Amino acid sequence: MKHFLTTEHWSHSSLQELIDFAVELKQNKFQPLLKEKSVALLFFNPSLRTRTSFELGVHQLGGQAVVLQPGKDAWPIEFELGSVMDGDAEEHIKEVAQVLSEYCDLIAVRAFPKFKNWQEDRQDKLINALAEHSIVPVINMETITHPCQELAHIMTLQEQLGDLKGKKYVLTWTYHPKPLNTAVANSALMIATKFGMDVTLLCPTEEYVLDEHYMNLGHTYSSEHSNQLTVSHDIDSAYDNADIVYAKSWGALPYFGQWQQEKVIRDQYKHFIVDEQKMAKTNNALFSHCLPLRRNIKATDAVVDSKNCVAIQEAGNRLHVQKSIMNTLMNHS
Amino acid sequence: MKHFLTTEHWSHSSLQELIDFAVELKQNKFQPLLKEKSVALLFFNPSLRTRTSFELGVHQLGGQAVVLQPGKDAWPIEFELGSVMDGDAEEHIKEVAQVLSEYCDLIAVRAFPKFKNWQEDRQDKLINALAEHSIVPVINMETITHPCQELAHIMTLQEQLGDLKGKKYVLTWTYHPKPLNTAVANSALMIATKFGMDVTLLCPTEEYVLDEHYMNLGHTYSSEHSNQLTVSHDIDSAYDNADIVYAKSWGALPYFGQWQQEKVIRDQYKHFIVDEQKMAKTNNALFSHCLPLRRNIKATDAVVDSKNCVAIQEAGNRLHVQKSIMNTLMNHS
Amino acid sequence: MKHFLTTEHWSHSSLQELIDFAVELKQNKFQPLLKEKSVALLFFNPSLRTRTSFELGVHQLGGQAVVLQPGKDAWPIEFELGSVMDGDAEEHIKEVAQVLSEYCDLIAVRAFPKFKNWQEDRQDKLINALAEHSIVPVINMETITHPCQELAHIMTLQEQLGDLKGKKYVLTWTYHPKPLNTAVANSALMIATKFGMDVTLLCPTEEYVLDEHYMNLGHTYSSEHSNQLTVSHDIDSAYDNADIVYAKSWGALPYFGQWQQEKVIRDQYKHFIVDEQKMAKTNNALFSHCLPLRRNIKATDAVVDSKNCVAIQEAGNRLHVQKSIMNTLMNHS
Structure with missing residues (x-):
């Protein structure tokens, strides 16, 4: 299984292939490529374009999207391994990853840095933990890079x-x-x-x-x-x-x-x-x-x-x- | 292209035609009239009926709706032309209109007055700016009138x-x-x-x-x-x-x-x-x-x-x- | 009409039948059992699993779900009968029930206790009032029990x-x-x-x-x-x-x-x-x-x-x- 977390992991030619198929999809928007597939869109930060384009994109490919906003519509989430969860977070990213993997075929996540400590933020722990524990592919909808x-x-x-x-x-x-x-x-x-x-x-x-x-x-x-x-x-x-x-x-x-x-x-x-x-x-x-x-x-x-x-x-x-x-x-x- | 911003712009007979077709749709709820169409529902204010009826209505006609709540799920939005955007707003209605027009075939918007200055509010600038810059039709889901x-x-x-x-x-x-x-x-x-x-x-x-x-x-x-x-x-x-x-x-x-x-x-x-x-x-x-x-x-x-x-x-x-x-x-x- | 408010109202064998059909659905996820049906998911409290599983579940059965969050996306709601509504609540559960019954074929609701007075909370008034005034079935997505x-x-x-x-x-x-x-x-x-x-x-x-x-x-x-x-x-x-x-x-x-x-x-x-x-x-x-x-x-x-x-x-x-x-x-x- 392959994630789309950062273009660093993708070759120039494989990225060009993604773009080439996007050009085809621009001509022919409705194709049942995600028929009977479900996608979780997990937003830890607000969005207009990303939300709209992902949600509509999933549907144009025949799939179903569900939008989740932890800390707003859902629980705040912990992502450090081994932590004693006595703070605000009610749930660990490990469970989030595994449960969403039960329900969905793909997880996309937006999680901005916390802007306190770059040595922390630069490790992009949340999406990396999500990808590690998920059994379905994960897409980065903006963390410390914005590959889409x-x-x-x-x-x-x-x-x-x-x-x-x-x-x-x-x-x-x-x-x-x-x-x-x-x-x-x-x-x-x-x-x-x-x-x-x-x-x-x-x-x-x-x-x-x-x-x-x-x-x-x-x-x-x-x-x-x-x-x-x-x-x-x-x-x-x-x-x-x-x-x-x-x-x-x-x-x-x-x-x-x-x-x-x-x-x-x-x-x-x-x-x-x-x-x-x-x-x-x-x-x-x-x-x-x-x-x-x-x-x-x-x-x-x-x-x-x-x-x-x-x-x-x-x-x-x-x-x-x-x-x-x-x-x-x-x-x- | 025609918007539905206020009934003031629609004749008695054209409004009666809208109602007459609504009577037909009440008998026959599921018709693919919006097949492969996408609708953005933009809520600057809360809603129960409007949200539910628009979202379900789009789907009953075979289309896809996306619900956006600027300032909650999305960015706060500026709508004065020429303004120097050094306040809270991260985005101008002009970009919102143009971007949503890229993704969607119709935009519906709810934007209540700000209740500070009626001389301002009575101009209904937000929806008018949205309609001006949108290249798809715009529907009023309540601003200073409530035509639906x-x-x-x-x-x-x-x-x-x-x-x-x-x-x-x-x-x-x-x-x-x-x-x-x-x-x-x-x-x-x-x-x-x-x-x-x-x-x-x-x-x-x-x-x-x-x-x-x-x-x-x-x-x-x-x-x-x-x-x-x-x-x-x-x-x-x-x-x-x-x-x-x-x-x-x-x-x-x-x-x-x-x-x-x-x-x-x-x-x-x-x-x-x-x-x-x-x-x-x-x-x-x-x-x-x-x-x-x-x-x-x-x-x-x-x-x-x-x-x-x-x-x-x-x-x-x-x-x-x-x-x-x-x-x-x-x-x- | 039957609601699913608490398993107390359902016999051991009728609950086993629900589980037995769930086992079948686990094997065959996509069946048009809710074709042309609409479901309102009413969340007074946050959710990740319940929201995702209900929203996707409705769609997998061919229906349409709308997610409502009164007090966040929608109005706060009153549920005492006869009350003079001069507080925060803009709307009574009676109207909510009747209006959602106009739009939807089923209503699911999450409404946690208020945690002030157990003698109040243990009566589970909100969901009971909703079920009383609804003309469509109501499902409990967690109140003072969590039957799902x-x-x-x-x-x-x-x-x-x-x-x-x-x-x-x-x-x-x-x-x-x-x-x-x-x-x-x-x-x-x-x-x-x-x-x-x-x-x-x-x-x-x-x-x-x-x-x-x-x-x-x-x-x-x-x-x-x-x-x-x-x-x-x-x-x-x-x-x-x-x-x-x-x-x-x-x-x-x-x-x-x-x-x-x-x-x-x-x-x-x-x-x-x-x-x-x-x-x-x-x-x-x-x-x-x-x-x-x-x-x-x-x-x-x-x-x-x-x-x-x-x-x-x-x-x-x-x-x-x-x-x-x-x-x-x-x-x-």
Whole structure:
């Protein structure tokens, strides 16, 4: 059995196969590939796109989805092995995994970091424990990476640009009033380098560089394509001649859990907003974002509403790639 | 493409057609009119009837519904154009509209007023922005009007009374411990006058008269049927010889957002409760209410449990009119 | 019309028939027994297993489920007859029952006690009022008993042990940091005695004995099988030669609503945890629990992870017994 926890475990070609089948599903949305199958969608954090696209995707393939929100509709859940459960959690992930495996043929889970301690959060214990104890495949709907978004992102770029090899790809940090998850940034770094793009990570200071695990993967994937992964703090050179600008905000890892200290730094970089002046420096670049996007904070109305913005198309493609992933996990592994 | 935002945009005859098809659907509940269609049900406020009847209605027509609760299960949403999104909202209605249009074939939305400033609320910006940016039809599941309730109400009255023209219709304000939305009152005023009934709006004082937009529509529709829309503060004459009593509580618009001041006034009019003594003055009138209804506050147990009460039938008819509306928007516009 | 409110209303043989059909459904999960039927799942309290198994079960039988959470997604609900509804509740259970009966063919409800006053809670007013006013069958998804769990429990024991008559069954109280519902304990007592097992209720003191209504039923059912229902506070003799150990925590009824006083007592009995030492005294007993289960509080990891633990199997069987119950209520009563 194969899970879809992070694209790190999947080869470039196997990911391309997932995208290729997603393209087919986009043409022919209704196929009984999940007939008499049940899918549990487990949300520890809120969602609009992910929820809608998974729930509808399951049904379009003839299956049945059930949406669970532990801590809201259901019990809070413990995920440390061996723990004496005298706190808030009423149930252990081990039982959750095993019980959902009794009822369902696939489990998808969203579980954001707790934002207190990155050394804890970076281990992604909840989804890993779930996958370990589940007897059915598990899909990551965003934890410390967001692999479904990665596939939708690449699918969209391929629809727009064809072969992506050698394209100049800028992953730019942007301001946001709160410290956000690095998941989509980690994901963008991995997938853009894996698909052979020439990647620049633009961020205000060294403190905003991503976790070394993802940086190392980015360097490895880049070198496999004879590319170089560049970290830059210079807006002008980063945007210069870019083919793709992907925007995301995230909290600086050295200040993880000490967000008041980080906020003082972050507040100095509101000018990282993606605006028309910056986009004018590019090679008529595509702009995208994983959504939700705070307008006039992360990007200006002019950029978001321009014809170069493919964020909606990318969101739409979530439906198709997720159906492709579910089909592959349930029927081909 | 046509939305169903307010009955104001629909002619008397087109609304009658919607009801006529609802009558057919009540006889033959399962028809594949929404086969391979997906519907997003977007609830900014809680619901029991609307949620149940829409969700089941979609399925009875062969479609798929997804229920979203922004700010609970999903992100809070901004709906002002051009705003700098540095507050709570993580996402703009423009993206919500466009993304849901990617996934779904129809969007239904419930978004109550914020109850701070009627000059703001009366513009019904959220649903109007959603409809503007959506590329699929939008249905109003209650904002500052409640058009689905209107059709269920008229369908029920027609089932009971046949032709409604000239019937004496009393829309009575009742007490409620909180200031409530005027939506159902606005709706009742519009639909009762549009369908040719002789309407009396019974309320404690001039301050409880509805927004001039709806009052003006009521006068216009009344005059088209050579009727007169009457505002009354006299319980006895209002109930006298009534054929229909429709009860609703609402907050007085002049005190909108200053509810402590209004409460002092409102508390003096608890005797507007619909009781047996008042109903005895009528022409054996039907009683109805949109539900939920606080028993022995808005109406006595004796009235609610009487054979003249058609509130349950009206609630039941929500299912059928909504299926009719969805079918018309998706297949005939 | 027949409801499924408590097994007290169902004979031993009629319950065995429900289980027998559940065994068939376990082999053949997809049968159109609820084709064109709609089921409302009304949750006043959170759920993971019950929600998932009911929602999927309805769909596996070809029906449609709608999940409602009054007070969260929907309005808070009043259930006293004749009450003047000037508190929080916006709606009366009478209208809820009647409206849901308009939309649905079956209503299932979870409504835990309020934990203030056992004399109130033990009357189970909400579900009884719902059943009284509903014109469609009502199923108990846990109130002050948990009859669906009972059937899953017995089904599991029969799968493991065959005929249960005369087996030594220990229902053991365990510690939990909070005072919990007695529902599953009441249920275990009723069903184990009804199915002819030799039942020992093991609890710290007389104060933890269950409500006399359930104790009396346990004694009656026991005597019908020429068994004796034994109350014990001695761990060693209770576990001695047991065939089944079923664990559950609950609050002591004499301290109902005065939980600070009870906590002092309860905290002295953490050693009631089910561990390997205790299990070693048994006749290689099966261990089960209704879940959720706090590991290393109610039972040790070693017990929960042992091959003798059938809690997951029991949870899985919830799906099948509930489908059987729904089929029987809708098609055979």
